[in-house]
Amino acid sequence: xxxxxxxxxxxxxxxxxxxxxxxxxxxxxxxxxxxxxxxxxxxxxxxxxxxxxxxxxxxxxxxxxxxxxxxxxxxxxxxxxxxxxxxxxxxxxxxxxxxxxxxxxxxxxxxxxxxxxxx
Amino acid sequence: xxxxxxxxxxxxxxxxxxxxxxxxxxxxxxxxxxxxxxxxxxxxxxxxxxxxxxxxxxxxxxxxxxxxxxxxxxxxxxxxxxxxxxxxxxxxxxxxxxxxxxxxxxxxxxxxxxxxxxxxxxxxxxxxxxxxxxxxxxxxxxxxxxxxxxxxxxxxxxxxxxxxxxxxxxxxxxxxxxxxxxxxxxxxxxxxxxxxxxxxxxxxxxxxxxxxxxxxxxxxxxxxxxxxxxxxxxxxxxxxxxxxxxxxxxxxxxxxxxxxxxxxxxxxxxxxxxxxxxxxxxxxxxxxxxxxxxxxxxxxxxxxxxxxxxxxxxxxxxxxxxxxxxxxxxxxxxxxxxxxxxxxxxxxxxxxxxxxxxxxxxxxxxxxxxxxxxxxxxxxxxxxxxxxxxx
Ligand SMILES: [Mg+2]
Numbered sequence: 001x002x003x004x005x006x007x008x009x010x011x012x013x014x015x016x017x018x019x020x021x022x023x024x025x026x027x028x029x030x031x032x033x034x035x036x037x038x039x040x041x042x043x044x045x046x047x048x049x050x051x052x053x054x055x056x057x058x059x060x061x062x063x064x065x066x067x068x069x070x071x072x073x074x075x076x077x078x079x080x081x082x083x084x085x086x087x088x089x090x091x092x093x094x095x096x097x098x099x100x101x102x103x104x105x106x107x108x109x110x111x112x113x114x115x116x117x118x119x
Numbered sequence: 120x121x122x123x124x125x126x127x128x129x130x131x132x133x134x135x136x137x138x139x140x141x142x143x144x145x146x147x148x149x150x151x152x153x154x155x156x157x158x159x160x161x162x163x164x165x166x167x168x169x170x171x172x173x174x175x176x177x178x179x180x181x182x183x184x185x186x187x188x189x190x191x192x193x194x195x196x197x198x199x200x201x202x203x204x205x206x207x208x209x210x211x212x213x214x215x216x217x218x219x220x221x222x223x224x225x226x227x228x229x230x231x232x233x234x235x236x237x238x239x240x241x242x243x244x245x246x247x248x249x250x251x252x253x254x255x256x257x258x259x260x261x262x263x264x265x266x267x268x269x270x271x272x273x274x275x276x277x278x279x280x281x282x283x284x285x286x287x288x289x290x291x292x293x294x295x296x297x298x299x300x301x302x303x304x305x306x307x308x309x310x311x312x313x314x315x316x317x318x319x320x321x322x323x324x325x326x327x328x329x330x331x332x333x334x335x336x337x338x339x340x341x342x343x344x345x346x347x348x349x350x351x352x353x354x355x356x357x358x359x360x361x362x363x364x365x366x367x368x369x370x371x372x373x374x375x376x377x378x379x380x381x382x383x384x385x386x387x388x389x390x391x392x393x394x395x396x397x398x399x400x401x402x403x404x405x406x407x408x409x410x411x412x413x414x415x416x417x418x419x420x421x422x423x424x425x426x427x428x429x430x431x432x433x434x435x436x437x438x439x440x441x442x443x444x445x446x447x448x449x450x451x452x453x454x455x456x457x458x459x460x461x462x463x464x465x466x467x468x469x470x471x472x473x474x475x476x477x478x479x480x481x482x483x484x485x486x487x488x489x490x491x492x493x494x495x496x497x498x499x500x501x502x503x504x505x506x507x508x509x510x
Binding site: 007009010011012014015018019053082103104105106107 | 226229230233237434435438439440441442443444445446448449
C-alpha cells in the first residue's frame with residue numbers, strides 16, 4: 001500500500017517510514033500540508049499519516065482542504081501529533097480524520113490503525 | 120550557570136530528553152528578565168516627587184534627583200546604562216542561538232542512531248540468509264541439483280556399516296581358510312609319517328628278498344624258479360623305494376608351500392582389515408562431522424533469528440523514544456516564542472523608562488516653577504490661578 005507520511009520533523013517521517021516499510025508499505029514523505037497536496041496531485045495514496053503542528057499548512061488546514069477535494073477526500077487519514085488536547089482531537093475528527101494517535105506512538109499501534117483503515 | 124550547563128548537556132549528549140532541562144532554563148531566564156522589567160516599573164509614586172527612588176533596591180536600577188535651589192539641574196542615570204538589562208539581552212541572544220541549534224543536533228543524533236540500528240539489522244538478516252542457505256544445502260540440497268548433504272551422509276553411513284560387516288565376514292573367511300590350510304598341513308605331516316613306514320616295509324622286504332636269494336642258492340637247481348621270484352621282488356622293492364622317495368619330495372614341497380600360503384594369507388588379511396578399517400573410520404568421522412555441522416548450522420540459524428528479534432525490538436524502542444526529539448523541538452519553539460516576548464518586553468520597558476523619565480522631569484520642573492511663582496505671587500487670586508495650572 002502507498003502511504004503518505006506528512007510531518008515537518010524529518011525524524012518523525014523517518015520513524016513512521018521505518019515502521020510502515022517493515023510491514024511492506026511504500027512511503028511518500030511530505031514536509032507539510034501544502035507539500036502533501038502538491039505530491040497528492042501527481043500520485044495516489046491509500047492512507048495519510050498526518051501531523052498537526054506544521055509550518056506553511058498545518059494538519060487541520062490540510063484536513064479542510066482534503067474535505068473540499070473529491071480526488072483525495074476518500075483517502076483515510078491517521079492524525080499523529082503531540083497536541084493531544086481533546087479540542088485538537090475533536091477538531092481533527094470533525095474535519096474528517098479517521099483515527100488519532102499521540103506521539104510518542106508505538107509501532108504496533110500505528111500498524112494496527114493502518115490495518116484497520118485499509119481493511 | 121545552570122542555563123549554560125543545561126545547554127552544554129543538551130548539545131554534547133544530543134539527547135532529546137535533556138532538551139527539557141534546556142526549556143526549563145530558558146523559561147527561568149525569561150522569568151528573570153520579566154522580573155527585572157517589573158522591578159523597573161515599581162516606582163513609588165507617593166514619595167516626594169523631588170526625590171524619586173527605585174523601590175527595587177538590589178541593585179537600584181536608576182535614580183532621579185533634583186534640587187529646589189537649582190531646579191534646572193535634574194540628575195538621572197540613562198536607562199541604557201543598566202547592566203542588568205544589557206546582561207538580560209545578552210542571555211536572550213545566547214539562549215535563542217542555542218535553541219536554534221538544539222533541534223538540528225538532536226535530529227542528527229536521532230538519524231545516526233537509526234542508521235546504526237538499520238545497518239545492524241541489515242547485517243543480521245544477511246547472516247540469517249547465509250545460515251539458512253547453509254542449513255538448506257545440508258538438509259535439503261537446495262539449488263545444487265544433488266541430494267541433500269545430510270541425506271548423502273546418512274546413506275554413506277549405511278554403506279560404511281554394511282562394508283564393515285562385509286569386511287568382518289571376509290576376515291572371518293580368511294581366518295577359517297588359514298585354519299583349514301593349517302589342518303591340511305598337519306595331514307601332510309602324517310602323510311610323511313606314512314611314507315616312513317612304507318620305507319620301513321620296503322627295507323624289510325629287501326632283507327627278506329636277500330635271505331630268499333641265499334636260500335635259493337643253497338638248494339641249487341631246485342631253487343631256480345624261486346630265484347626268478349626273488350628277482351621280481353627286488354625290482355618291486357626298488358620301484359617302491361623310488362616311488363616313495365618321489366612322493367616324499369612332493370609332499371615336502373607341498374608342505375612348505377602350504378606353510379608359506381598360510382603365513383601370507385594371515386598377513387594380507389590383517390593388512391587389508393586394518394587399511395579398510397582405518398579408511399572406514401575416516402569416512403565415518405567425515406560423515407559424523409557433516410551431520411554435526413548440520414546441527415550446528417541449525418542452532419546458528421536459530422541464534423541469528425533470536426538476535427534479529429532482539430535488534431528489531433531494540434530498534435522499535437529507539438524509534439519510540441526518538442519521537443521525543445519532535446516533542447522537544449516543539450517545546451523549544453514554544454520557549455523561543457517566550458524569548459521573543461521577553462525581548463519585546465525589554466524594548467517596551469526601555470521606551471517606557473525613557474518616557475517616564477521625561478515626564479518626571481517635566482513634573483519636577485513644573486512644581487519648582489509653581490513654588491517659585493507662588494512665593495512671588497501677591498494676591499489670593501494669583502495663587503489660585505497658579506495652583507490651577509496643570510501639567
Ligand atoms: Mg510537527
